[in-house]
Amino acid sequence: MAFLNFKSSNDTSSFMFKYSSISFRGYEVKREDESISLKFLNDYVIERARFTFNAIDCQMTFPKDAEGMGLIEDRDSLGEYGDVMLYTRDFKALLRIYKSTPSIIVAYAEIAEYLKLKDPPAVMKLLCPRTIESYLVFQSGPTAPELSKAFGYYSQVFAKLEPRSEPPEGLTYPPPSLELKDEYSQGAWVNPVLAKSLNVIGSNTPVHLILGKMGGRFFALIPLSSENYKCYIRGGEGYIVLKPRSFMKINRGGFVPFGIVGVGEDPYKLIRLLYECARSLTGLPVGFRWEKNFPEIFKKLGWCSWNAFLREINEERVLDTVKKM
Structure with missing residues (x-):
């Protein structure tokens, strides 16, 4: 597989021995x-x-x-x-x-x-x-509006830094269930979950990153x-x-x-x-955020038609909303 930089180890050469x-x-x-x-x-x-x-x-x-x-x-x-x-x-x-x-x-x-x-x-x-004393697990799955505050709070607290936002209210961590309907379902958003053990991760829990503090x-x-x-x-x-x-x-x-x-x-x-x-x-070919230029348009006020109307969208509704801005 030429696209990989791994050195092939198909030849079990003289460096190979049956160690325990x-x-x-x-x-x-x-x-x-x-x-x-x-x-x-x-x-x-x-x-x-x-x-x-x-x-x-x-x-x-x-x-x-x-x-x-x-x-x-x-x-x-x-x-x-x-x-x-x-x-x-x-x-x-x-x-x-x-x-x-x-x-x-x-x-x-x-x-x-x-x-x-x-x-x-x-x-x-x-x-x-x-x-490992505690975990910060980033998973995609069940979500709630209060979780939007969690990124600026728990991620900072876990790293012993000053929080950038107030803690989310009305939630218990971890949530009662992080399971989706089947093993390979995915959620739309990635959520941080602070937990004392990895028992929160089941066979139907999509996980992108596990961070543990020891x-x-x-x-x-x-x-x-x-x-x-x-x-x-x-x-x-x-x-x-x-x-x-x-x-x-x-x-x-x-x-x-x-x-x-x-x-x-x-x-x-x-x-x-x-x-x-x-x-x-x-x-x-992956580009990281710190390597990309910040788009000029994001420095201005924006509005998302999908977030506002989901599938109930048409030209009339979009134009009407723009006129009211």
Whole structure:
């Protein structure tokens, strides 16, 4: 897949050995029968993770079915990294660990091109560090007018900054339910939800970003998508579930994205770095807000006909409203 900047790891070279634990540059990845864990300086970044591969004629679960675990060190446009992988001949689950501050870990899979795969072709389940004290979850789904104040209040409070607005009234956090009608429904707006645990995330809860506070540091997780797959964050069985979907009945192998995890002291810099990392790795044509010019028209008073009339709109109603302005 030429559009990716990932270095291919199809060749299990002399760097690959059947380790049960790998340590380098302060990181430690430990393999057990049912899961792997990742620590940095003895603190968990990923407490547990496991991977399931869904081929048409077979299913494999890593680390249980993996033949080995190994490490390849290299560098790309983002800097030096170590690829820790669980592997068989046809399947590889990888954690690309960048030797940087903040800590950045990219989770993805590589699958033999000749295989026919289901949708999703692979799933990653991970358990966030238990040391996280509270979460700020950005999800799209059920909403209320009072939530418009939440962005300027809870986002700032969570980052220990001065609130830009008053707290929303008449709401309890988290809301009683964040579930939509099915697993892949989407809401029109993204809402911030402050919670003590990730139990608020169910199998039908669309999540765009998870931010966790642990002492003086922050944990962040975003989904990673590509030209062929859109990855979804969902909840279930106490785990965070990362599901890359193509919505095709049969998929071919290649690069399969899961997500990007980061740990750092500044939540704003951390989140920005994660999205910059995602764009660099995939090469997708994404323009960030800070790179765009502010449109001149937005400096003036505006009015939205869709927001005013929804589907009950016609020329007469629009002209009548404009005349009354």
